Amino acid sequence: MRRLSRDAYPFLSRATLAWVRLRRLGRSKSVRAVAAALATLLLLTALRAYDPRIVGELKERAFDAYQRLSPRPVADLPVRVVDIDEASLGAFGQWPWPRTRLAALTKRLGELGAGVVAYDIIFSEPDRTTPGRLANELGTADLPDRDLTVALLKSLPDHDTSFAQAMQATPTVLGFAAISARNTTRPTVKNGLAVVGVTPTQVLPPFRGAVANLPQLEQAAAGVGAINLSARDRTGVVRRLPMLMSDGAQVYPSLAVEALRVVQNQKGIVVRGTGASGDADTGHAALVDMRVGQFKLPLTRDGEVWVYFSRERPDRTVSVKDVLDSAKTAEMRDKLEGTIVLVGTSASGLLDARATPLGQVVPGVTIQAQLIEQIIAQDFIERPDWADGFEILATLLLGTLVTALLLIAGARFSLIACGVVFLCAIGGSWIAFSHFRLLIDPVYPSLATLATYVAVERVLHVASVREKTFVRQAFGQYLAPALLAKLEQSSEPMRLGGEMRDLSVMFMDVRGFTPISETLNATELVDFINTLLSPLSDAIQDELGTIDKYIGDSIMAFWNAPVDVVDHAARACRAALKMRGVVGQLNDVDAFGFAARGLADPVVRIGIGINTGTACVGNMGSAKRFNYSAMGDVVNVAARIESASKEFRSDVLVSEDVARAAPGMALLEAGEIMLKGKSKPTRLYALAGDEDFAATSRFAALKQTHATMLAAFKAGDASAATSALAGCRTAAGPALQGLYDHFAERLAALPTARVSAD
Numbered sequence: 001m002r003r004l005s006r007d008a009y010p011f012l013s014r015a016t017l018a019w020v021r022l023r024r025l026g027r028s029k030s031v032r033a034v035a036a037a038l039a040t041l042l043l044l045t046a047l048r049a050y051d052p053r054i055v056g057e058l059k060e061r062a063f064d065a066y067q068r069l070s071p072r073p074v075a076d077l078p079v080r081v082v083d084i085d086e087a088s089l090g091a092f093g094q095w096p097w098p099r100t101r102l103a104a105l106t107k108r109l110g111e112l113g114a115g116v117v118a119y120d121i122i123f124s125e126p127d128r129t130t131p132g133r134l135a136n137e138l139g140t141a142d143l144p145d146r147d148l149t150v151a152l153l154k155s156l157p158d159h160d161t162s163f164a165q166a167m168q169a170t171p172t173v174l175g176f177a178a179i180s181a182r183n184t185t186r187p188t189v190k191n192g193l194a195v196v197g198v199t200p201t202q203v204l205p206p207f208r209g210a211v212a213n214l215p216q217l218e219q220a221a222a223g224v225g226a227i228n229l230s231a232r233d234r235t236g237v238v239r240r241l242p243m244l245m246s247d248g249a250q251v252y253p254s255l256a257v258e259a260l261r262v263v264q265n266q267k268g269i270v271v272r273g274t275g276a277s278g279d280a281d282t283g284h285a286a287l288v289d290m291r292v293g294q295f296k297l298p299l300t301r302d303g304e305v306w307v308y309f310s311r312e313r314p315d316r317t318v319s320v321k322d323v324l325d326s327a328k329t330a331e332m333r334d335k336l337e338g339t340i341v342l343v344g345t346s347a348s349g350l351l352d353a354r355a356t357p358l359g360q361v362v363p364g365v366t367i368q369a370q371l372i373e374q375i376i377a378q379d380f381i382e383r384p385d386w387a388d389g390f391e392i393l394a395t396l397l398l399g400t401l402v403t404a405l406l407l408i409a410g411a412r413f414s415l416i417a418c419g420v421v422f423l424c425a426i427g428g429s430w431i432a433f434s435h436f437r438l439l440i441d442p443v444y445p446s447l448a449t450l451a452t453y454v455a456v457e458r459v460l461h462v463a464s465v466r467e468k469t470f471v472r473q474a475f476g477q478y479l480a481p482a483l484l485a486k487l488e489q490s491s492e493p494m495r496l497g498g499e500m501r502d503l504s505v506m507f508m509d510v511r512g513f514t515p516i517s518e519t520l521n522a523t524e525l526v527d528f529i530n531t532l533l534s535p536l537s538d539a540i541q542d543e544l545g546t547i548d549k550y551i552g553d554s555i556m557a558f559w560n561a562p563v564d565v566v567d568h569a570a571r572a573c574r575a576a577l578k579m580r581g582v583v584g585q586l587n588d589v590d591a592f593g594f595a596a597r598g599l600a601d602p603v604v605r606i607g608i609g610i611n612t613g614t615a616c617v618g619n620m621g622s623a624k625r626f627n628y629s630a631m632g633d634v635v636n637v638a639a640r641i642e643s644a645s646k647e648f649r650s651d652v653l654v655s656e657d658v659a660r661a662a663p664g665m666a667l668l669e670a671g672e673i674m675l676k677g678k679s680k681p682t683r684l685y686a687l688a689g690d691e692d693f694a695a696t697s698r699f700a701a702l703k704q705t706h707a708t709m710l711a712a713f714k715a716g717d718a719s720a721a722t723s724a725l726a727g728c729r730t731a732a733g734p735a736l737q738g739l740y741d742h743f744a745e746r747l748a749a750l751p752t753a754r755v756s757a758d
Contacts, residue, residue, distance in 0.1 A: 030407055032459045032460075033403065033406065033407055033456045033459050033460050034403065034407075035459075036455045036456050036458075036459040037399060037400070037403035037452055037455065037456050039455075040399065040451060040452050040455040040456075041395070041396055041399040041400070041448075041452060044395060044399070044448040044451060044452070045392055045395060045396060048388075048391065048392050048395060048444055048448070049388075049392060051388075053234065055444060056232075057235060058441075058443045058444065058447075059441040059443060059444060060235075060237075060239060061443075062429070062441060062442060062443045063239070063357065063381075063433075063439050063441075064237065064239070064357035064358075066429075066430065066433045066434075066439075067308070067309055067357040067358060067381075068357065068358055068359060069430075070433070070434050071308075071309055071310050071311055071358060072308045072309060072310040072370075072373075072374060072377070072379055073310065073379075074310045074311055074313050075310075075373075075377060076315070077373045077376050077377060078115070078338055078339040078340060078376070079316065079339060079340050079342070079369050079372050079373050079376070080114075080316060080317070080318055080335060080336055080339045080340070080341050080342070080369075081316055081317045081318070081341075081342050081343075081344060081363075081365050081366055081369050082105070082109065082117075082317075082318050082319075082320055082323055082336075082341050082342070082343045082344075083317050083318065083319055083320065083344065083345065083346050083363070083365075084320050084343070084344065084345035084346070084347060084350070085319050085320070085321075085345070085346050085347055086346075086347050086348070087319050087321045088319055088320040088321045088347075089347050089349075090321075091321045092320075092321070092324075095345070095347070095349075095350060096127075096128075098127060098129045098130075098159055099123070099127040099130070099159035099160050099162060099163035100159050100162050100163070102163050102166075103159075103162040103163040103165070103166035104166070104324065105320060105323065105324060105343070106163070106166040106167055106169075106170050106172060107166045107169060107170060108323055108324060109170060109323065109336065109341055110166075110169060110170030110171075112323070112329070112332050112333045112336045112337060113333060113336060113337030113338055114170070114336050114337070114338075114339060114340075114341040115171070115263040115338055115339060115340055115341075116171045116172070116173060116222070116223075116259050116262045116263040116340055116341065117170055117171065117172045117173070117341045117343060118172070118173040118174075118175070118223075118225075118255055118256075118258070118259040118340065118341065118342050118343065118368070119172070119173070119174050119175055119342075119343045119344075120175055120227055120255065120342055120343065120344035120352075120364060120365040120368055121175060121343065121344065121345075122174075122175055122176060122177060122211055122212070122213060122227070123160075123163075123174070123213045123214055123217050124211050124212060124213060124214070125214075126160055126214065127158075127159040127160050127163075129159060130158050130159040130160060131156035131157075131158070131159075160214060160216055160217065161216070163217060163220075164216050164217055164219070164220035165220070167217065167220040167221050167222075168220045171222045171262050171263070172220070172221050172222055172223075173221060173222060173223035173224065173225055173255060173258045173259050173262055174213045174217060174218060174221045174223070174224050174225075175213075175224075175225060175226070175227035175255045176210055176211060176212040176213065176224060176225070176226060176227070176252075177210065177211045177226065177227055177228055178207035178209075178210050178226055178228050178245050178247075178252075179207065179208070179209045179210060179211060180207065180208055180209070181208060181209045182208040182209050183208070183209035183210070184209075185209060185210045185211065185212050186210055186212065186247060186250070187210055187212040187213070187218060187224045187226075187252060188212075188215070188218040188219065188221075188224050189224070189250060189252065190221070190222065190223045190224050190258070191223065191253055191258065191261055191266075191267070191268050191269055192267050192268025192269070193251055193268055193269060193271065194268055194269070194270040194271070195270075195271050195272075195273070196270065196271070196272045196273070196276040197272055197273035197274055197275040197276030197288070198273035198274050198275050198276075198285045198286070198287070199273070200244055200246060200251045200271055200273065200287060200303060201246050201248060201249065201250075201251060202285050203273065203285050203286060203287055203301065203302060203303065204244055204245065204246035204251070204287075204302060204303050205231075205246075205302065206246055206247050206248035207245060207246070207247055208247075210247075212224075222262045223253075223258035223259070223261060223262045224252075224258065225252070225253050225254045225255035225256065225257060225258035225259070226242065226245045226252055226253070226254045226255060227254075227255050227364075227368070228241075228242055228245065228254075229241065229242075229354075230242055230304055232304075236354075236355050237355045237356065237357060238307065238354045238355065238356055238367050239306060239307060239357060240300070240304040240305065240306050240307065241254065241256070241304060241305055241307055241367070241368075241371055242254060242302075242303055242304045243256070243257055243290060243297070243299060243303055243304060243305050244257075244271065244287070244290070244299075244303040245303075251271075253269060255368055256368050256371045256372045256375070257269060257290075257292055259340050259342070259372060260292045260293065260295060260340070260372065260375060261292050261293065263340055264292070264293035264294065266292065266293045269290055269291065269292050270290060270291040271287065271289075271290045271299075272287070272288045272289050272290065272291075273285065273286060273287045273288055274286050274287075274288065276288070284301070286301030286302075286385065287299045287300070287301060287302065287303045292375075295375050295376065295378070296378075297375050297380065298380055298382050300383065301385065305371065305380070306380070306381045306382065306383065306439065307356075307367065307370055307371050307374070308370075308374050308379060308380060308381045308437070309356050309357060309358050309370055310370065310373070311358065312360060312362060312366070315335070316366075316369060317346075317366070318332065318335055318336065320343075323336075340372055342365050342368050342369050342372075343365070344363055344364060344365020344366075344368070345363060345365070346363040346365075346366075352364040352365070354367055379437070380437060381433070381437045381438075381439055382437060382438060382439065383438070383439040383440075384438060387438075387439065387440055387441070390440065391440070391441050391444060391445055394425075394445040395444065395445045395448040395449070398421055398425075398445055398446075398448070398449040398452075399448060399449055399452035401417075401421075401449075402414055402417060402418060402421070402449050402452055402453045402456070403452060403456050405417050406453065406456045406457060406460065407456075407460075411457050411460070414453060414457070415453065418449055418450055418453050421446065421449050422442075422446040422449070422450070425442035425445055425446045426442045426446070428440070428442070429441065429442035430442075498616045498617050498618020498619065498620065498631075499616070499617065499618055500614055500615070500616055500617075501560060501561050501614070501615065501616075501617050502560060502568075502612070502613070502614055503558045503559060503560050503561060503568070503612070503613070503614070503615045503617060503630055503634060504558060504559040504560060504568040504569045504571070504572040504610060504611070504612045504658065504661070505556070505557075505558045505559075505572075505610070505611050505612075505613075505615065505630065505634055505635050505638040506540070506545070506555070506556070506557045506558065506559075506572050506575065506576065506608060506609070506610050506638065507554065507555070507556055507608070507609045507638050507639045507641075507642035508536065508554060508555040508557075508579065508606055508607070508608045508642065509553065509554045509606065509607050509642055509643075510532070510553040510554070510604065510605070510606055511604075511605040511606060511607055511646070512601075512605065513552075513553045516528070516594075516604070519597070519599065528592055529552075529553060531586070531591055531592060532553075532583075532586065532592070532604065533550060533553075533555065535582045535586070536555060536579050536582055536583075536606075537555065539575050539578035539579045539582055540555070540557045540575045540579070542575070542578065543559075543571040543572070543574050543575040543578070544559065544563070544565050544568075544571055545557045545558065545559050545571065545572065545575055546558055546559070546561060546562070546628075548628075548629050548630060549629070556635075556639075557572075557575075558615075558617070558630050558635075559571055559572050561617040561630065562617075562628065567662070568612075568661075569610075569612045569657075569658050569661035569662040570661075570662040570664065570665060570691070572610050572612075572658070572662075573610065573652075573654065573658065573662050573665045573687055573690070574690055576608045576610060576652045576687055577652070577687065577689065577690055579606065579608065580606075580608075580651060580652060580735060583604060583605070583606055586604065587602075587603050587604055590602065592604060605651065606651060607642055607643075607645040607646060607650075607651055607652075607653075608642060608645065608651060608652045608653070609638050609639065609640070609641030609642030609643070609644070609645055609653050609654075610638060610641065610652070610653070610654040610655065610658050610687075611634050611635075611637045611638035611641055611654070611655040611657060611658060612634065612655065612657040612658045612661045613632070613633065613634030613637070613657055614632065614634065615630045615631060615632035615633075615634045615635055616630065616631050616632050617629070617630040617631075636677070637655065637675060637678075637682070638655075640675045640676060641653050641654070641655060641675075641682075641684060644673050644675070644684065647673070647742070648670050648671065648673075648684065648686070648738075648739060648742050649738035649739055649741050649742045650670060650686040650736070650738055650739040650742070651735060651738070652686065652687040653670060653684045653685065653686060653687070654667065654684070654685050654687055655682060655683075655684065655685075656682070656683040656684075656685070658685070659685045664691040664694055665687065665689075665690060665691060665694060666687070666688040666689035666690065666691075666693045666694035666699050666703075667685040667686070667687060667688065667694075668685060668686045668688050668702070668703065668706050668736070668739070669683065669684075669685055669686075669706070669707075669710060670684045670685055670686045670739060670742075671683070671684060672684070686736065686739050688702070688732070688733075688735070688736060698731065701731055702728065702731040702732055705724055705727040705728050705731060706724075706728050708720070708724040708727075709721055709724035709725050709727075709728055709743065712724055713743075713746065713747075713750075716750060716751065718747060718750040718751075721743075721747050721750065722747060725740060725743055725744060725747060728740055728743075
């Protein structure tokens, strides 16, 4: 035993030395950092390979942002949506309609020259209003002339038969829905299928059942296609649509594919998958693309297409009411002839609204139209099959890079490098989308790089007390309070004070606010104020105005600061006109709910005063808290003009300075008023309209009659003033009637003696 121990001693010494060295190596901050980076990258790579829902959602939200920044260009392509909208339901009754009406619609679309009619609707049950069905229901009823009524009903044509006959006369495509519930229902296959490479049934996830149309209708249709949305879009935003569906034995095309096939008079479609001649077989069965007549479209591995959305265009959609209106035949023919017509619904009660990556909620049939448009335009966005591998590789490479930078250059430079990596990832991904229409995810590799940075930096930070002290000191030289104070002392802080500028100032106030507030509780009052002030603020900002402050139910705004606005007086006037229109629209739809409450006066009114002049504008307040605001006599006068608008019963009054600065506006002299603090009267003008209205003959006549009235008032001629006032009332719009009520009161105060003398 002793010999064995001595013989083994050198071996044990070498093992012990190796263990010691290994422990020392394990204590090294570099080794620990590399181990942390390796563990983090392996975990993140496994997570990316598994691709859980949250990872997919982050990726797809980035793709949504790209579409919002650069949507598919709007073009007038031969695709139209015939919409069963609220107007159509109002004209023809609630849904479902009798199939005779749908037959009439189908026939009408054929007469108008539609290339194909595709219904984004499933007709799975017989028409409940068909005469034969009604006859059966009356068969046992105890009614006078029952037999005669039943015989008469049975003699009438069947509604489903009428619809089928109409589809035979007009090329029509019907939709079906694949469902997960097991049943034996399957739609009719109308198309031929040529396969190159892997068979689609080996790739497509099989559905267990279907909701299909009546056999009679499917037999009459020229095509039958699926209207399913992608099962991958689980957040309610439609990003993809399946082009092919399978039950494991048969392959079924989508509604869009069938519409394109039928309109081109094609018998079948061609599908290409991996293993096709000329394509490398990746070892994973996947679909590559498909061809429908002259159109080729790329497919995802499971037979879907990414929808590249464009902004909604109103000329794409036509109401069923207009289509069936014989008086609009020429107009409808011009819109529908030679087009692919999709029939669907936007009526709110029929619950076919879908969200798109553009942030819009649109009818489901519109998404089918967008898909067909992009196929016709051959403008696709794709996620290439190498994208997942590329993103995983990018995650590993970027994580390795940031680890190396942390070990070599330290945390500060590495953090900057992380920011640069993030910007480069977004920039490269954006270039791939905007120039090549490729969807490459920048988010996960960037976040993984950041996570690797955090993991490695934390390991380095806690490696030892000495290292922690060193790191703390290093950061202290960069972010220490003393350095921060020095930077603050050398910077240019915001200062109090301002400059003299020529401004146009507006004050707006709600008329009768106190009675309104007395009828509302606190929550309702806040809702009222927000409902009113929000669109009024938008109107001001649309005209480049600066909102100074909100004072309860009032707004103060000004123009020409901090940004120069050359025509600031005219813009202030145009903003006031928009505000007038906004209030009118809110009242028309009872946006405040006052009419619904049964208030005696449910109409909300505002008063606006505008003045132009020189004011001091800048940062005002205390050294710790200040606001960008305007002060001066021009501001005070604007506020008093707004107050004077109550006396003149005009919703918009402007000063004489505004009238001079905006000569093109439609202004009518309202009179003079002595404002507080002024030594002479201030002449005020009522705003009747914008420059376009000022150029009309109507306003010219009104202005002349108004001038005649003012001259009569000045002369004290009550008779002439009365006549001119009546003419003004006739020529003026509703917005000016209050002003002429004010003149009527002044007229009543004229001496009657002068009238008699005249």
